[in-house]
Amino acid sequence: MPQQLLSIEPHNPEGDWRDAKVEFRKGTMCYAAAPKNLTYLGLPNPRPWQPFDADWKLPPNWKQTILDGMKERLQKYRSFRLFMEICVRCGACADKCHFYIGSGDPKNMPVLRAELMRSVYRRYFTLTGRVLGSLAGARELTEDVIKEWFYYFYQCTECRRCSVFCPYGIDTAEITMMGRELLDLIGCNINWVMEPAANCFRTGNHLGVQPHAFQDSLQFAGDEASEITGLPIDVPINRKGAEVLFVMPSADYFGTPHYYTLLGYLMLFHEIGLDYTLSTFASEGGNFGLFSSHELTKRLNAKIYEEAKRLRVKWILGGECGHMWRVFHQYMGTMNGPADFLEPPVSPITGTRFENARSTRAVHICEFTADLIYHGKLRLNPSRNDHWNVTYHDSCNPSRAMGLLEEPRHILKSVCRKFYEMPENTIREQTFCCGSGAGLGTDENLEMRLRGGFPRANAVKYVREKHGVNLLACICAIDKATLPTLMEYWVPGVEVAGVHELLGNALVMTGEKERITDLRGEDLRGDDLRGEDLRDKNLRGEPLTNEDAAHE
Amino acid sequence: MKALTPLLAVLAIIAFVAMAGHAHAGLILLAVFVPYAAFAVFLVGFCYRVARWACVPVPFRIPTTCGQQRSLPWIKPASLDNPSTGWGAFRRMALEVLLFRSLFRNNRARLDDRRLVLGEDRYLWLGALAFHWSLLVILLRHLRLFLQPVPNWLSGMERVDGFFDVATPALYLSDVVILSALVYLTARRVRNPQVRYISLPIDYLGLFLLLGSAASGLLMRFTFRVDVVAIKQFALGLAVFHPIAPRALAPIFLVHLFLVSALAAYFPFSKLMHMGGVFLSPTRNLANNNRRQRHINPWNYPVKTHSYAEWEHEFRDKLIAAKLPIESQDAATITVD
Numbered sequence: 001m002p003q004q005l006l007s008i009e010p011h012n013p014e015g016d017w018r019d020a021k022v023e024f025r026k027g028t029m030c031y032a033a034a035p036k037n038l039t040y041l042g043l044p045n046p047r048p049w050q051p052f053d054a055d056w057k058l059p060p061n062w063k064q065t066i067l068d069g070m071k072e073r074l075q076k077y078r079s080f081r082l083f084m085e086i087c088v089r090c091g092a093c094a095d096k097c098h099f100y101i102g103s104g105d106p107k108n109m110p111v112l113r114a115e116l117m118r119s120v121y122r123r124y125f126t127l128t129g130r131v132l133g134s135l136a137g138a139r140e141l142t143e144d145v146i147k148e149w150f151y152y153f154y155q156c157t158e159c160r161r162c163s164v165f166c167p168y169g170i171d172t173a174e175i176t177m178m179g180r181e182l183l184d185l186i187g188c189n190i191n192w193v194m195e196p197a198a199n200c201f202r203t204g205n206h207l208g209v210q211p212h213a214f215q216d217s218l219q220f221a222g223d224e225a226s227e228i229t230g231l232p233i234d235v236p237i238n239r240k241g242a243e244v245l246f247v248m249p250s251a252d253y254f255g256t257p258h259y260y261t262l263l264g265y266l267m268l269f270h271e272i273g274l275d276y277t278l279s280t281f282a283s284e285g286g287n288f289g290l291f292s293s294h295e296l297t298k299r300l301n302a303k304i305y306e307e308a309k310r311l312r313v314k315w316i317l318g319g320e321c322g323h324m325w326r327v328f329h330q331y332m333g334t335m336n337g338p339a340d341f342l343e344p345p346v347s348p349i350t351g352t353r354f355e356n357a358r359s360t361r362a363v364h365i366c367e368f369t370a371d372l373i374y375h376g377k378l379r380l381n382p383s384r385n386d387h388w389n390v391t392y393h394d395s396c397n398p399s400r401a402m403g404l405l406e407e408p409r410h411i412l413k414s415v416c417r418k419f420y421e422m423p424e425n426t427i428r429e430q431t432f433c434c435g436s437g438a439g440l441g442t443d444e445n446l447e448m449r450l451r452g453g454f455p456r457a458n459a460v461k462y463v464r465e466k467h468g469v470n471l472l473a474c475i476c477a478i479d480k481a482t483l484p485t486l487m488e489y490w491v492p493g494v495e496v497a498g499v500h501e502l503l504g505n506a507l508v509m510t511g512e513k514e515r516i517t518d519l520r521g522e523d524l525r526g527d528d529l530r531g532e533d534l535r536d537k538n539l540r541g542e543p544l545t546n547e548d549a550a551h552e
Numbered sequence: 553m554k555a556l557t558p559l560l561a562v563l564a565i566i567a568f569v570a571m572a573g574h575a576h577a578g579l580i581l582l583a584v585f586v587p588y589a590a591f592a593v594f595l596v597g598f599c600y601r602v603a604r605w606a607c608v609p610v611p612f613r614i615p616t617t618c619g620q621q622r623s624l625p626w627i628k629p630a631s632l633d634n635p636s637t638g639w640g641a642f643r644r645m646a647l648e649v650l651l652f653r654s655l656f657r658n659n660r661a662r663l664d665d666r667r668l669v670l671g672e673d674r675y676l677w678l679g680a681l682a683f684h685w686s687l688l689v690i691l692l693r694h695l696r697l698f699l700q701p702v703p704n705w706l707s708g709m710e711r712v713d714g715f716f717d718v719a720t721p722a723l724y725l726s727d728v729v730i731l732s733a734l735v736y737l738t739a740r741r742v743r744n745p746q747v748r749y750i751s752l753p754i755d756y757l758g759l760f761l762l763l764g765s766a767a768s769g770l771l772m773r774f775t776f777r778v779d780v781v782a783i784k785q786f787a788l789g790l791a792v793f794h795p796i797a798p799r800a801l802a803p804i805f806l807v808h809l810f811l812v813s814a815l816a817a818y819f820p821f822s823k824l825m826h827m828g829g830v831f832l833s834p835t836r837n838l839a840n841n842n843r844r845q846r847h848i849n850p851w852n853y854p855v856k857t858h859s860y861a862e863w864e865h866e867f868r869d870k871l872i873a874a875k876l877p878i879e880s881q882d883a884a885t886i887t888v889d
Contacts, residue, residue: 005666008663008666009663012745012746012749013745013746013749014749017749017750042856074608075608076608076609076611076851077608077609077610077611078605078608078609078610078832078834079610079614079833079834079835081604081605081608082605082608082829082832082833082834085601085605085823085825085829086823086825086826086829086830086833087823087826088755088823088826089747089750089751089752089755089823090655090676090680090747091676091744091746091747091750092654092655092658092676094746094747094750095660095661095746096661101661101663101668106746106749106750109746109750111750112749112750115750126821127821128754128821128822132754134753135557135558135752135753135754136752136753136754137752137753137754160616163616163835164616164618164654164657165654165655165657165658166654167648167652167654167655167680167830168826168829168830168833168836169616169648169654169833169834169835169836170833170835171614171616171835174614174835201858202858202866203863203867204863210867210870211867211870211871211874211876212870212871212873212874212876215874215876216874237876238876238877239877240877280867280871280876281860281863281864294611294612295855298855299855299856299857299858302855302857303857303858303860303863306857306859306860307860310860310879328843329842329843330612330613330614330842331612333842333843333846333847334611334612334613334842334846334847334848334849334852335849335852337846338846352624354623355844356621356622356623356636356841356843356844357843357844358843358844358845359843359844359845359846360842360843360846361843362843367623367624370624370627371624374624374626399617400616400617400618401614401616401617402617402621402840403617403618403619403620403621403629403630403634403840404621404623405619405620405621406620406627406628407623407624407627410627423670425659425670426670428619429617429618429619429633430657454668455661455668458667458668459668
């Protein structure tokens, strides 16, 4: 990690952006995909290379390949053709990008990121571009342009914040996705995307966890949840005929602090007696294919429905993950549906029919849990989270590709008593990205991640100073993996947690033993006890009276 | 100095027209041929561009959601910013097209001693809205030249537009607004460092053509005082495809006509096509009902996947060792062994 705080200074752009030269510097780029991963996935031009090499070993016909690829996509995606043609360069998006704010690099303005491709589009596909050339903003496609594309299309987290502000809804994520698809055609992609994708294709999850290891870690989590609660918490795996298939991002069973969220899920499912199963084949909800191409997205996503069908479940419940939910919500039904072998989801506890998931038959865990809480089906003791002053980071995909805003807030406000929102322009649909999404969360890219995450961290700092916030809750696995570093760097003293970790803390389970610790194993009793009575109530999970609360 | 070339181009147009308008052949060319040709290019080009967009499929339903989704019955959905029905999407589009709702959200990020300050910034929204609405009013006002008798609604609109009654002939509010808005938008493009950096030379062309058209229109009305009756006769002739070019048309009128024609002809080849494109934007004009109703991709094709059978085959031994259930028969035999 950089020793000194990065200098984030406002400076005005100079020069001409059409000059394509890029300086590849460690800390602000991702390494190239290892050939074995491309070979495994059957993708073009596997070879050893790195972005800072002078020779990228492009295939001999690379230029034609790119132009043919553009032509094909212009005929397949209205978004692509339209977004190539209607931008008026009003600049409304310019300062909406976290990478532009954090890096000051003008090519990180969403409009310019798109112009990198539009300039080539104009030169080869429009009359004005051919006739007027650079006056119309047209540019030759050169190897330098390819390098520039690689640098900037892997410096966009596809968070869609700019698209909220664009008067025509131009979505840079769409352009970045096309850019990455085109770069895939000539083998210019990054390992942090391709290795998880190859792992996922082979083993079913990004981390390459094989079935026996999956079982081990889940059983270990079950044991740990049992130890905390004193209840026998089973973890059903590959069980045919269960009502619900639960799919989560693999980081939940292999990463920290994701793991505490997993404990929260397991405790919740035990308490309500949910008839569910996990799957070793569909052991990943996340989909790094989304950060590569539509085709790879579909290839990796296919296992979800395939497994739901094989296990004869009725519907699918999805865990806390950002881009997994972009895929589940906006792509899965179209790509791999119809899910007519499943049933429209109904909560077995409350009887609520999830009408909004009637076709895709996949329900977000926050929708499911919020419904349980609303119907009073869970006993909660929010005081068990009193050691946390909580704020909530809306993850990009659930907020801007779904609109899942109130469900997690309803849960949070029910399971903790000290909840504070960050400033309005930094949450909900205007939320700032963690700076590490879309496959950029690798350590070799750390400087750029810290720069891109600066606006988010800055908003957390605001509530930390104002309300003493010490916990940043979120519902995204990439957030949980990368926000701790971001917080450590910009806002020391703020931890990161999933919403269902806090739920697990507060959940009063039937027959549970005294909770001595929270899910992180930290002592719940603390030093500043206000008396035995209050403490005992706390640990027994009895609701506190107003008087007790005033005591605090 | 990216603005220089387009500025020179527009000035050259003006000079050319002012000179050519004196010759009889030039008059016919400028007053009759050019407007017809420009209008034809505009119509055909505009329709072609929109049709070309419309012919490209929308493989995925990708609305940008800007508010709460419709999910559980007790959570209030943001039916305008995150519509779940076609009617909702229609209303969202109406707000977008008529009031520039997304632009209204605009704010400005400023760094103040390592602090990010997000301040409100509605000037772009105001400038854009002022320009587009006054342009619409002005276009409608021009219908007076092509309609005989002038319909009541048009006269009514003109009365409102000329409400302030400050000069003779009446100074229209829309003229003042469009000029101010265009000057603001041009100044913003030149002065704002980010916007200047992203601007292409061609971005100034549209602005200069519009400024030229508006300015020549005003000069015609207030400075040169052209013969409006003659112009209306001429315009009516054009409208019924029976053009009669009067002996002399004021050069300033020819300049105005030519600039407007140039703008119309340039329109389908330019970013001005955002006028048609905004209606087709898939991040705005679709309902966010993805999980409720399946969206069909017309070119959805089969892809190579890693099937469960292949997966089980690869990990069979490990599944058996972990006592996880397996599907295939051959594997069952091994278990017995």
